[in-house]
Amino acid sequence: MEYAITADNLVKKYGDLTAVRGVSFKVKKGEIFAFLGPNGAGKTTTIHMLVTLLKPTSGKATVAGHDVVKEPDKVRKKIGIVFQDPSLDRELTAYENMYIHGKIYGLSGDKLKKRIMEMLKFVELEEFKDRQVKFFSGGMQRRLEIARALIHEPEVLFLDEPTIGLDPQTRAHIWEYIKRMKEEHEMTIFLTTHYMDEAEQLADRIAIIDHGKIIAEGTSEELKKLVGNDVIYIRIANGKEGIKCLNADFIRGCKVLPDGRVRLEVVNAAEALPKLFELAQQNGIKILEVTYHRPTLNDVFLYLTGRELREESASGFDMAKIAVRRRYMR
Amino acid sequence: MKAFTTMAYRQIKRFFRARSRVIGMFVNPLMWLIFFGLGWSKVFNFPMASALFGGVDYLSFLAPGITAMTIFNASFIAGISVIWDKQFGFLKEILVAPASRKEAITGRIFGDSIMAVLQGLIILLLTFTIASSLKFSGVLPMILIGFLLAVAFSSFGVSLALRMTSMEGFQMIMSFLMLPLMFLSGAFYPVETMPTWMQYLAYINPLTYAVDAARHVLVNAPATTATASIPGMPTVSLTRFSLTTDIGVLSMLALAFLVVAMISFERATIE
Numbered sequence: 001m002e003y004a005i006t007a008d009n010l011v012k013k014y015g016d017l018t019a020v021r022g023v024s025f026k027v028k029k030g031e032i033f034a035f036l037g038p039n040g041a042g043k044t045t046t047i048h049m050l051v052t053l054l055k056p057t058s059g060k061a062t063v064a065g066h067d068v069v070k071e072p073d074k075v076r077k078k079i080g081i082v083f084q085d086p087s088l089d090r091e092l093t094a095y096e097n098m099y100i101h102g103k104i105y106g107l108s109g110d111k112l113k114k115r116i117m118e119m120l121k122f123v124e125l126e127e128f129k130d131r132q133v134k135f136f137s138g139g140m141q142r143r144l145e146i147a148r149a150l151i152h153e154p155e156v157l158f159l160d161e162p163t164i165g166l167d168p169q170t171r172a173h174i175w176e177y178i179k180r181m182k183e184e185h186e187m188t189i190f191l192t193t194h195y196m197d198e199a200e201q202l203a204d205r206i207a208i209i210d211h212g213k214i215i216a217e218g219t220s221e222e223l224k225k226l227v228g229n230d231v232i233y234i235r236i237a238n239g240k241e242g243i244k245c246l247n248a249d250f251i252r253g254c255k256v257l258p259d260g261r262v263r264l265e266v267v268n269a270a271e272a273l274p275k276l277f278e279l280a281q282q283n284g285i286k287i288l289e290v291t292y293h294r295p296t297l298n299d300v301f302l303y304l305t306g307r308e309l310r311e312e313s314a315s316g317f318d319m320a321k322i323a324v325r326r327r328y329m330r
Numbered sequence: 331m332k333a334f335t336t337m338a339y340r341q342i343k344r345f346f347r348a349r350s351r352v353i354g355m356f357v358n359p360l361m362w363l364i365f366f367g368l369g370w371s372k373v374f375n376f377p378m379a380s381a382l383f384g385g386v387d388y389l390s391f392l393a394p395g396i397t398a399m400t401i402f403n404a405s406f407i408a409g410i411s412v413i414w415d416k417q418f419g420f421l422k423e424i425l426v427a428p429a430s431r432k433e434a435i436t437g438r439i440f441g442d443s444i445m446a447v448l449q450g451l452i453i454l455l456l457t458f459t460i461a462s463s464l465k466f467s468g469v470l471p472m473i474l475i476g477f478l479l480a481v482a483f484s485s486f487g488v489s490l491a492l493r494m495t496s497m498e499g500f501q502m503i504m505s506f507l508m509l510p511l512m513f514l515s516g517a518f519y520p521v522e523t524m525p526t527w528m529q530y531l532a533y534i535n536p537l538t539y540a541v542d543a544a545r546h547v548l549v550n551a552p553a554t555t556a557t558a559s560i561p562g563m564p565t566v567s568l569t570r571f572s573l574t575t576d577i578g579v580l581s582m583l584a585l586a587f588l589v590v591a592m593i594s595f596e597r598a599t600i601e
Binding site: 048051052053054055073074076077079081083085086087088089090091092096100101103104105106108132 | 340348415419420424426600
């Protein structure tokens with residue numbers, strides 16, 4: 001099997017801080033591979049190492065068959081990147097941004113013009129081609145960046161949080177483009193996201209990353225099997241015994257969450273709920289609130305880390321990283 | 331060559347896009363030329379005053395200095411666009427491109443330099459209307475001198491900007507350096523009559539050589555040098571160094587700063 005990306009124990013340290021602590025994975029050709037994790041988990045740092053912008057502190061990585069440290073130029077020729085933060089020249093028009101990119105990547109003349117128009121059409125921006133980028137909405141800028149990353153027909157496309165901060169309609173559009181790129185061009189796509197639905201919709205395989213380490217990897221079905229069962233969350237009145245787990249044959253797993261809820265795993269939630277109420281009554285436990293659902297990637301994350309993916313915002317680690325970065329640049 | 335020409339093209343394109351900046355760049359030198367120049371030219375309007383300025387009127391003495399100063403200002407300030415690129419992310423796009431970084435940064439510096447020289451030229455053409463002893467034949471050599479100066483200072487500006495994160499920081503350093511370099515260049519008054527310690531500073535100021543070279547090529551040297559007949563009044567020559575020295579120093583500086591900029595950009599990361 002040929003791999004488009006291999007990472008072998010990649011580590012990145014910023015002074016005392018370790019942003020990425022030994023990440024290893026392999027991405028097959030033509031596959032969409034997603035890094036799913038909260039902000040500050042090390043996703044962007046990993047992408048920056050793979051696209052040759054950062055030197056790993058240790059470890060090895062190859063992209064499109066070339067070592068990212070030893071042959072950065074060969075890697076750069078074969079990849080396209082959409083960064084998390086905008087990287088367009090706002091003073092120039094959409095067409096000029098595309099033109100400059102194409103020129104630097106070695107295209108020219110009619111071929112370049114044709115490619116630019118094709119790609120602008122692909123992201124439905126051709127009627128805005130002569131407008132300065134500073135007048136573009138966030139979604140339009142994102143689409144233009146995707147078009148730009150594709151001009152030179154890269155073998156591997158890196159997308160760092162491709163739909164962060166975009167409205168649902170634009171997100172759906174961008175997902176559509178990503179799916180088409182894979183289907184029509186058999187492109188390998190590596191994307192990072194902290195949206196479960198995005199990883200689930202797009203990725204053939206998902207690696208869940210937290211605190212700079214991959215904690216699980218597989219298809220979304222495989223990952224959900226880690227949790228396996230339906231999940232019931234209950235909130236119970238804090239009686240004299242405090243909040244604790246319930247025991248019965250039909251309960252496969254039980255965990256008290258930091259927010260005071262109890263998380264129960266059962267084979268079939270619809271059948272288990274009546275039994276649960278009965279059990280609670282027998283034990284004198286008052287149930288205040290019940291929710292249940294089929295396992296999602298969020299449950300997987302919760303199962304693995306004890307925290308929820310969606311509630312994660314800029315963590316202390318994130319802030320520390322920003323502070324370190326500022327210090328380095330001075 | 332592709333990264334070189336593309337980046338030069340981009341800098342020139344961007345320059346014309348920012349119209350307010352284009353206008354803004356002319357205001358400063360015109361202030362010096364009109365208010366400072368015309369103001370003092372009436373003070374130095376007495377007979378023999380030309381002895382102080384190498385035998386020409388004050389405006390003809392000042393004009394080459396203002397041209398060099400315009401190019402110096404415009405090229406130095408161009409470095410700030412590197413900080414813009416950092417903040418708006420375009421720098422990353424260049425850093426991951428499969429192109430020679432040395433070429434890309436040289437293209438950028440040359441693009442900025444071309445625009446700086448163009449601004450200097452426009453100011454120079456305006457000075458022809460008020461200064462009487464300038465020669466048109468000096469315009470072409472002035473372009474070369476101006477270009478060397480512009481390459482030196484836009485390289486310096488770019489190298490500085492690559493080490494900075496904030497526009498404010500860059501602007502602070504710039505305003506800290508700008509006035510001393512201008513006053514120590516002999517653009518406004520001759521180097522020869524400066525206090526000795528100031529003269530030493532003037533000799534290590536790159537701008538001094540550009541101003542000197544500009545006077546060499548632009549000013550019609552008078553046939554007979556006026557000598558001061560007023561007791562205690564100095565007689566000052568129009569130029570201080572030979573044109574060869576001026577161009578030699580400027581070329582060396584341009585090359586040195588360009589190499590520094592190349593190395594800085596080669597090492598640039600996004601950390």
